[in-house]
Structures are given as C-alpha cells and as structure tokens.
Amino acid sequence: MWLAAAAPSLARRLLFLGPPPPPLLLLVFSRSSRRRLHSLGLAAMPEKRPFERLPADVSPINYSLCLKPDLLDFTFEGKLEAAAQVRQATNQIVMNCADIDIITASYAPEGDEEIHATGFNYQNEDEKVTLSFPSTLQTGTGTLKIDFVGELNDKMKGFYRSKYTTPSGEVRYAAVTQFEATDARRAFPCWDEPAIKATFDISLVVPKDRVALSNMNVIDRKPYPDDENLVEVKFARTPVMSTYLVAFVVGEYDFVETRSKDGVCVRVYTPVGKAEQGKFALEVAAKTLPFYKDYFNVPYPLPKIDLIAIADFAAGAMENWGLVTYRETALLIDPKNSCSSSRQWVALVVGHELAHQWFGNLVTMEWWTHLWLNEGFASWIEYLCVDHCFPEYDIWTQFVSADYTRAQELDALDNSHPIEVSVGHPSEVDEIFDAISYSKGASVIRMLHDYIGDKDFKKGMNMYLTKFQQKNAATEDLWESLENASGKPIAAVMNTWTKQMGFPLIYVEAEQVEDDRLLRLSQKKFCAGGSYVGEDCPQWMVPITISTSEDPNQAKLKILMDKPEMNVVLKNVKPDQWVKLNLGTVGFYRTQYSSAMLESLLPGIRDLSLPPVDRLGLQNDLFSLARAGIISTVEVLKVMEAFVNEPNYTVWSDLSCNLGILSTLLSHTDFYEEIQEFVKDVFSPIGERLGWDPKPGEGHLDALLRGLVLGKLGKAGHKATLEEARRRFKDHVEGKQILSADLRSPVYLTVLKHGDGTTLDIMLKLHKQADMQEEKNRIERVLGATLLPDLIQKVLTFALSEEVRPQDTVSVIGGVAGGSKHGRKAAWKFIKDNWEELYNRYQGGFLISRLIKVQWLTPVIPALWDAEVGRSPEVGSSRLSWPTCYQLRDLQLIKWLERLRLSSRVTQLLQLSVPSSSVVKIFC
Ligand code: BES
Numbered sequence: 057m058w059l060a061a062a063a064p065s066l067a068r069r070l071l072f073l074g075p076p077p078p079p080l081l082l083l084v085f086s087r088s089s090r091r092r093l094h095s096l097g098l099a100a101m102p103e104k105r106p107f108e109r110l111p112a113d114v115s116p117i118n119y120s121l122c123l124k125p126d127l128l129d130f131t132f133e134g135k136l137e138a139a140a141q142v143r144q145a146t147n148q149i150v151m152n153c154a155d156i157d158i159i160t161a162s163y164a165p166e167g168d169e170e171i172h173a174t175g176f177n178y179q180n181e182d183e184k185v186t187l188s189f190p191s192t193l194q195t196g197t198g199t200l201k202i203d204f205v206g207e208l209n210d211k212m213k214g215f216y217r218s219k220y221t222t223p224s225g226e227v228r229y230a231a232v233t234q235f236e237a238t239d240a241r242r243a244f245p246c247w248d249e250p251a252i253k254a255t256f257d258i259s260l261v262v263p264k265d266r267v268a269l270s271n272m273n274v275i276d277r278k279p280y281p282d283d284e285n286l287v288e289v290k291f292a293r294t295p296v297m298s299t300y301l302v303a304f305v306v307g308e309y310d311f312v313e314t315r316s317k318d319g320v321c322v323r324v325y326t327p328v329g330k331a332e333q334g335k336f337a338l339e340v341a342a343k344t345l346p347f348y349k350d351y352f353n354v355p356y357p358l359p360k361i362d363l364i365a366i367a368d369f370a371a372g373a374m375e376n377w378g379l380v381t382y383r384e385t386a387l388l389i390d391p392k393n394s395c396s397s398s399r400q401w402v403a404l405v406v407g408h409e410l411a412h413q414w415f416g417n418l419v420t421m422e423w424w425t426h427l428w429l430n431e432g433f434a435s436w437i438e439y440l441c442v443d444h445c446f447p448e449y450d451i452w453t454q455f456v457s458a459d460y461t462r463a464q465e466l467d468a469l470d471n472s473h474p475i476e477v478s479v480g481h482p483s484e485v486d487e488i489f490d491a492i493s494y495s496k497g498a499s500v501i502r503m504l505h506d507y508i509g510d511k512d513f514k515k516g517m518n519m520y521l522t523k524f525q526q527k528n529a530a531t532e533d534l535w536e537s538l539e540n541a542s543g544k545p546i547a548a549v550m551n552t553w554t555k556q557m558g559f560p561l562i563y564v565e566a567e568q569v570e571d572d573r574l575l576r577l578s579q580k581k582f583c584a585g586g587s588y589v590g591e592d593c594p595q596w597m598v599p600i601t602i603s604t605s606e607d608p609n610q611a612k613l614k615i616l617m618d619k620p621e622m623n624v625v626l627k628n629v630k631p632d633q634w635v636k637l638n639l640g641t642v643g644f645y646r647t648q649y650s651s652a653m654l655e656s657l658l659p660g661i662r663d664l665s666l667p668p669v670d671r672l673g674l675q676n677d678l679f680s681l682a683r684a685g686i687i688s689t690v691e692v693l694k695v696m697e698a699f700v701n702e703p704n705y706t707v708w709s710d711l712s713c714n715l716g717i718l719s720t721l722l723s724h725t726d727f728y729e730e731i732q733e734f735v736k737d738v739f740s741p742i743g744e745r746l747g748w749d750p751k752p753g754e755g756h757l758d759a760l761l762r763g764l765v766l767g768k769l770g771k772a773g774h775k776a777t778l779e780e781a782r783r784r785f786k787d788h789v790e791g792k793q794i795l796s797a798d799l800r801s802p803v804y805l806t807v808l809k810h811g812d813g814t815t816l817d818i819m820l821k822l823h824k825q826a827d828m829q830e831e832k833n834r835i836e837r838v839l840g841a842t843l844l845p846d847l848i849q850k851v852l853t854f855a856l857s858e859e860v861r862p863q864d865t866v867s868v869i870g871g872v873a874g875g876s877k878h879g880r881k882a883a884w885k886f887i888k889d890n891w892e893e894l895y896n897r898y899q900g901g902f903l904i905s906r907l908i909k910v911q912w913l914t915p916v917i918p919a920l921w922d923a924e925v926g927r928s929p930e931v932g933s934s935r936l937s938w939p940t941c942y943q944l945r946d947l948q949l950i951k952w953l954e955r956l957r958l959s960s961r962v963t964q965l966l967q968l969s970v971p972s973s974s975v976v977k978i979f980c
C-alpha cells in the first residue's frame with residue numbers, strides 16, 4: 057500500500073519547474089548533436105538557432121510517391137502527387153525539403169485547372185522550400201504534384217546508399233532510408249513534422265532482380281514501360297502516419313519468414329546466403345508481437361512486418377512502421393559464431409523497435425519535446441519483453457547496471473538537463489537522443505510502473521493507446537490515462553522527475569524503539585561534485601519501498617516521500633534485523649545509510665540473502681558517494697570485502713566497471729601496478745571457480761560471467777590466464793581448435809594487450825577474413841588494447857580505412873582512447889588531425905557526438921576540451937552543450953583522484969580482510 061498521498065503544496069510548486077559495448081571501451085553510447093563541427097577553433101557560446109514550425113494553412117491527406125533510384129549513379133528521381141487540404145487561402149505552400157532539386161511543381165484544386173508554381177524558394181538553413189503560385193489557392197482539397205531529383209548520399213541519412221559485397225566478392229550498393237528525426241525531407245518534399253500525419257501510397261521503380269521493400273505489403277509488380285530491366289513495385293496504402301516512419305529499401309537480400317500467433321506475416325531479411333542468421337530474430341519477433349498485443353490489448357495494425365539488416369547504418373535500429381531496419385550486429389545471429397551477449401542485444405533491440413510499432417507509430421509524440429516518452433518507454437518495455445521471452449537472462453538486474461546507473465551517473469552532473477526539453481531546429485532534435493531520454497526515461501517509467509502496479513499500468517496504457525491511436529499525444533496525455541487507471545497522483549509525481557534535472561540522495565538513519573524501527577529520511581539533490589549547496593534545493597516526490605531481513609524480496613512498507621524530511625515507523629522489526637531502502641533498485645534515487653545501518657547490511661551481502669539487484673544497487677551507490685566525496689573510498693573498498701562470495705554476473709559486471717574507473721584513474725599515478733594486483737586478487741577466486749570451459753548445466757549468465765572475469769584477469773596480466781589465452785589463441789589461429797564465440801573477446805583482448813606487432817597483424821588478418829560483422833566488430837573493439845605507440849598509431853589509421861564500416865570507426869577510436877594512457881592522448885590527437893575527414897564522413901550526424909563523448913580520463917584532456925571544444929560554437933546544441941557534460945565528469949573523476957592521493961587512512965586499510973595487500977599500498 058502506498059501511504060502518503062501527494063502534498064498539494066509541494067505538488068503545485070514542483071509542477072511548474074522548469075535527455076553495449078564492453079565496459080573496457082569506456083565509450084559512452086548515447087547519441088546527440090548533429091552539428092556544424094567543421095573546425096575546432098576557439099569561439100564564444102553559440103546562439104540558439106531560430107526555428108518556426110510549418111504553417112498550418114496547407115496540409116497533406118495522402119502522399120502518392122514514386123521513387124526511381126539509380127544504384128550505379130547514386131541519384132534518384134521522384135514524383136509526388138499529394139492530396140492536400142488548403143485550410144486557408146494562400147498563394148504559397150511551405151514544405152520541408154533538403155538536398156533535393158525540384159523540377160516542376162503544380163497544384164490542381166479538385167475539379168479545377170492545374171496551377172503551376174512559378175518559384176521554388178529554398179531556405180537551406182531551415183530545410184524548407186516555399187512554392188509560389190501565380191494565383192491564390194482557395195480553401196478545399198486538391199492535388200499537389202512535384203517532380204524532383206536527389207542524390208543517394210553516403211551519409212547514412214535520408215535516402216542513402218549502403219555498400220555490400222556479394223558472395224562472389226563483387227561490391228554493390230543498396231538504396232535504403234533513415235528518416236528519423238528530420239531526414240524524410242532529403243528523400244521527398246514533405247511536411248516533415250511528427251504531428252502532420254497522412255497516408256502513403258508508395259511505389260518504387262527498381263532493377264527487376266532486386267528486392268524492393270516498403271512499410272506495406274506489395275500489391276502490384278509490373279514491367280516498367282521505359283526500360284525492360286526495371287519493374288515498378290506498388291505497395292498497399294499505409295495507415296495515417298508520420299513522415300519519419302516511412303521507409304524503403306532496394307537491394308539484394310534473402311529472408312526467413314513465419315506467421316506470428318496473431319496472424320502477422322513476419323520476415324527477417326539478411327544479406328544473400330545468410331538467411332539462417334535471421335532465425336533467432338525471427339523467433340524473437342514472432343513471440344514479441346503477440347506479447348505486445350496482449351500487453352496493450354491493441355492488435356498490430358499492419359498485415360506484415362519486415363526486419364532487415366542494413367550494412368551501413370548509423371543508429372542501432374529504426375522502427376519504421378512495418379519495415380524495421382537494423383545494423384547487421386543488432387539482427388543477425390550465427391549459432392556458432394555469435395556470443396551470448398549478442399543474442400541478448402538482438403533480443404533487446406527487436407523488443408525495443410517492435411514496441412515502437414504501438415508506442416510511437418500508432419500513437420506518435422506531438423513534437424520532439426516528447427521524444428523521451430517514445431524512447432524511454434521503448435527502452436523500458438524492451439526489458440519486459442525480453443524477460444518474457446528469456447527469463448533465464450535475468451534481464452532486469454542487467455537493466456540496473458546498463459541503464460539505471462548510467463543515467464544516474466550523467467544526471468548527477470551540474471549540466472545535465474531535464475528529461476523533457478523544448479526543442480525546435482532539427483539540429484537540436486538529434487541532440488535529445490541521449491542517455492537522459494533513453495536511460496533516465498526508461499528508469500523513471502520503471503519506477504512509475506512499480507508505483508502504479510502492473511494491472512493498472514496496463515489498463516492505463518490501453519486507455520492511452522486507444523484514445524490517441526492514429527493521432528499524436530504529449531507526455532501529459534499519458535499521465536492522464538495512467539492517473540485515470542490508477543487513481544494515483546501520476547502527473548504530480550512524474551513532473552518532479554521529467555521537468556527538473558537530477559535526482560535525490562535519500563539519507564536514512566534508524567532507531568530501535570521497542571519492537572519497532574523508526575527511520576528518519578531526508579532528501580537532497582545528489583550532485584556528482586559533492587553535497588548540494590545553495591538554497592531552494594529541488595525536491596522530488598519519491599516512491600520509496602522498504603524491506604527487512606525478515607523477507608528481503610518483499611516490501612514491508614511503501615511510502616511516497618513528498619517532503620524534504622519524513623519519519624517512518626516500521627512495526628515489529630527485531631533489533632538484529634537489517635532494513636534496506638529501494639527494494640529491487642527501482643526508485644530513481646541514491647541512498648546514503650548511517651554507518652550503523654550500512655554495517656548491518658553487510659552480512660546480507662555476504663550470505664547473499666540480499667537479492668542480487670539490491671546488492672548491485674547498494675554497491676553502486678557506495679562507489680558514487682565515494683566519487684562525490686560524500687563518503688570515503690576506503691569505506692567502499694571495505695564493503696567490497698563482503699562481495700567475496702558473489703556469484704551473480706551483473707553484480708560482478710557493475711563492480712568491475714567501478715573498479716575499472718578506479719584503475720584507469722590510478723593509471724595516472726605510481727599505483728597502477730598495485731591496482732592491477734588488486735584486480736587480480738579480486739577476480740582470481742571467481743575465475744578459478746568458473747574455469748575456461750562451460751560445465752554441464754551452465755546457462756547464459758555463466759557464459760557472460762566467464763567472459764567478464766577472464767577478460768579482467770587477462771587484461772590485468774594474471775599469469776595463468778595470460779598463458780592459457782595465448783595457448784588458445786594460437787590453436788584458434790592455426791585452426792586446431794576454434795575459440796567459442798563467448799571466449800573470443802576476452803582472449804583477443806588479453807593477447808593484444810600483452811602482445812606485439814605480430815599479434816596485431818594476426819588480429820588484422822582475422823578481421824579481414826571474418827565474414828560476419830559481429831566478429832569484425834569484436835576485433836575492432838579490442839584493437840585499442842595494444843600498448844606500443846607505433847601499434848596504437850596503426851590501429852588509429854586502420855579506424856579510418858576502407859576495412860572499417862563508417863559507423864564503426866567510432867568504436868575503434870574509442871577502444872584506443874579507453875585502452876591505455878598513451879592511447880588516450882594518441883586518440884585525441886588523431887581526432888584533431890583528422891577532423892575534416894571525420895566531420896565529412898558523418899556530416900554532423902550523431903556518430904560525431906558519440907566520438908566526442910568518448911570518455912577520456914587523462915587529466916590534461918579537460919583543459920584541452922575547454923579550450924578547443926567545450927566553447928566551440930560548432931559542438932553541441934546552442935544551449936545544451938553536451939560535451940561539457942563529459943568534461944565535468946572527467947573533472948569530477950580528477951577531483952576523486954586527488955582525494956585518493958591525499959587519503960592517508962592507512963590504519964583502516966590495514967584492517968581490511970580483502971585479499972589485497974595491494975590496496976594498502978595504493979592509498980599510503
Ligand atoms: N528511434 C530510434 C532510432 C534513432 C535514433 C533514430 C537516433 C534517429 C536518431 C530507435 O528506436 C532506437 O532507439 N534505436 C536504438 C537501439 C535501441 C535498442 C536502444 C539505437 O539506435 O541505438
């Protein structure tokens with residue numbers, strides 16, 4: 057039962073307050089900032105770019121669109137006939153249009169004569185065109201006809217070309233689309249705003265031996281009159297939909313198909329000869345569609361859904377209605393050559409994009425300001441779906457280490473931003489596809505789901521999807537539906553989480569009062585840089601759960617903390633019982649326990665009676681409180697001792713991430729060797745227990761844990777691990793014994809880190825020979841582990857070579873930056889030296905910001921950052937300036953390092969029973 061109702065005064069006040077790569081890369085995989093990053097010169101902060109939405113006087117009803125791509129010339133011809141409604145008499149039509157040449161345009165009022173446009177005025181900065189007519193277009197309906205031409209670009213946005221190699225080794229190109237957020241306008245002139253929905257009749261003129269796909273099923277295919285090598289493929293009319301969800305693909309593909317339980321035809325399209333690799337995703341998709349149908353109680357509205365792997369693809373995947381596009385690595389699974397984490401990733405991505413078919417496609421955000429709702433929701437429900445399909449993945453615990461803690465790390469920085477940000481110009485829209493929209497968005501929805509309860513949440517979702525189907529909605533509309541379904545103050549609670557940045561630190565202390573436990577709670581904004589200072593500390597309405605050792609899996613009490621301070625009485629709690637906040641690590645807050653409370657929790661970690669996700673959350677809170685200087689790092693390392701018996705993969709993975717940060721920091725001190733010893737001490741027992749080969753009865757999580765632990769030990773130079781890795785690598789290369797897919801990353805990493813030029817050459821050869829993109833990516837991501845300066849340079853050069861797909865260059869450079877101290881400096885220099893080329897390659901798309909968000913930890917970098925990038929008008933949005941966010945994180949880490957250096961609590965450390973004499977040396 058939820059105890060306290062919202063205090064109206066606080067609610068009112070807050071209402072108006074006003075965004076998996078292996079951890080060894082230290083890459084921040086959030087997206088943002090398409091930008092004019094042409095140069096890295098010093099300049100003042102940029103100004104917000106002016107922006108106006110399209111006028112509402114003319115709007116589309118149906119687009120009849122025919123496109124004829126030329127796969128050799130990389131151009132396309134287009135014909136648009138749009139049924140349009142003139143709502144207000146006008147003599148011009150303003151539409152979105154970018155990188156397209158209009159040849160002719162006319163408007164024919166229904167039953168009247170065609171009026172030819174006499175001028176096309178392109179406003180390039182605004183990505184608009186104004187068509188001027190010699191006479192007034194009267195209110196009513198009519199047909200707008202536009203003939204145009206464009207280029208099949210190589211920038212992975214709009215209508216673009218994607219390179220592939222045929223099984224016989226010939227290089228060819230496919231024509232594919234990526235329209236979200238605002239690139240449909242690069243394929244055809246249109247009203248490219250999410251709220252301007254219309255139906256689409258699409259046809260494609262393509263070579264007769266090519267596959268042509270679009271959102272809907274094919275209804276006609278006939279020879280093209282002017283050329284016998286071409287056919288015209290016509291697709292069924294779509295439901296009303298937004299332009300960013302339109303898609304078409306022309307290329308050579310194989311497919312596997314099935315029909316889902318609810319009667320939808322599902323196909324997975326793969327490169328030619330690789331249909332088998334589509335089977336896993338097909339199975340997931342076929343299970344997922346009925347799952348969502350049941351969950352939302354709304355059927356999937358199209359007759360078919362295709363999932364297709366695209367060779368050159370900037371994002372991970374895109375939810376185009378009925379034709380979902382994926383990077384190859386987010387869709388293809390080879391039973392022999394794919395590792396467990398790839399399967400999991402494919403399942404999550406399929407779950408994510410299929411959720412959008414309802415949440416996003418059927419009901420669409422009114423404007424990009426509400427994009428977080430789309431992405432946050434899909435990023436939450438993908439886990440629900442994978443938990444349904446693969447309960448053995450224990451995926452919710454992984455959610456906490458992948459999304460929840462990452463969001464908290466960024467959101468604790470002073471220049472984070474609220475989930476909901478108002479955006480205008482396209483350049484601002486791309487910026488909000490970031491970890492705050494995705495991971496914080498998903499985390500607060502998870503908290504909300506828990507607060508409401510599954511039954512009412514489902515009921516509210518159905519109300520929302522039914523009420524707004526084929527229309528648009530804003531964040532408030534969802535709150536209203538959920539409020540109606542649950543009777544709880546959803547808007548008041550959620551506004552505190554979406555309209556203000558950051559989250560609270562709940563401090564708690566306890567007192568035994570006879571048979572009861574009295575808890576004193578207080579909330580304050582959690583700041584990565586230390587305690588919140590200043591007046592008017594923001595407040596949140598925090599759903600808090602409390603459990604005790606009597607039943608660690610059950611909330612003994614649930615409260616809604618709607619004040620800065622609260623006292624809570626837990627009835628019948630014996631003095632020897634522990635009390636813990638935030639059961640399941642669901643609430644989006646950090647907890648600081650009094651020393652006594654923390655002490656009492658340690659046996660629960662040691663004997664594993666505290667659930668894994670609670671152990672993980674506790675450990676993560678402690679590390680970040682230490683990083684913020686609120687508690688001492690020594691205390692945290694002491695708590696680590698309680699994790700000696702830890703069996704859980706995800707807990708280890710989070711712990712190892714935190715230790716990794718510490719170890720990277722210490723690479724700048726004389727204590728680097730010592731921390732390596734410490735890492736070896738921590739991971740050896742579990743490494744020995746797991747061994748190298750799977751034991752009978754082991755599952756998915758054991759495979760993940762083995763890879764993690766062996767990678768850690770190998771990287772730290774653990775002798776036995778290094779020797780065995782070398783032996784197995786040799787056998788692998790000689791073809792005597794092929795490494796299992798799950799062991800490849802840790803083995804590659806180990807031999808490279810401790811290898812020489814010959815090892816690197818062998819790896820590059822393996823890369824060249826690899827037929828699967830997953831294997832190529834696996835190698836690309838570990839190349840940066842190499843230590844010798846010459847080899848590092850070689851890897852950086854390789855990153856920009858033809859061997860690496862354009863979307864993967866970023867992870868090679870990121871691997872170098874995260875691989876070693878020297879690598880970090882070299883990567884930074886490389887980026888500066890090759891800026892023009894990198895910028896041109898991505899045309900400011902969000903990959904460029906992934907690149908600049910690679911987390912460097914070299915102390916000199918923040919200074920450089922500030923001077924060269926942080927204040928550059930070309931980086932980040934006009935107001936939001938994300939790179940600075942990362943700069944702040946680096947600075948915060950450096951402060952932590954300084955504190956560690958000053959730490960002199962030797963006596964406490966000597967008392968540590970952690971198997972690590974080395975820790976003592978580090979802090980002496
Ligand atoms: N709608 C996005 C794709 C997208 C992202 C388009 C950025 C334009 C800009 C899609 O639903 C998505 O979120 N894709 C993720 C993968 C997902 C599993 C988190 C991606 O591309 O990283």
Ligand code: ZN
Nearest residue numbers: 408430431434
């Ligand atoms: Zn998404």
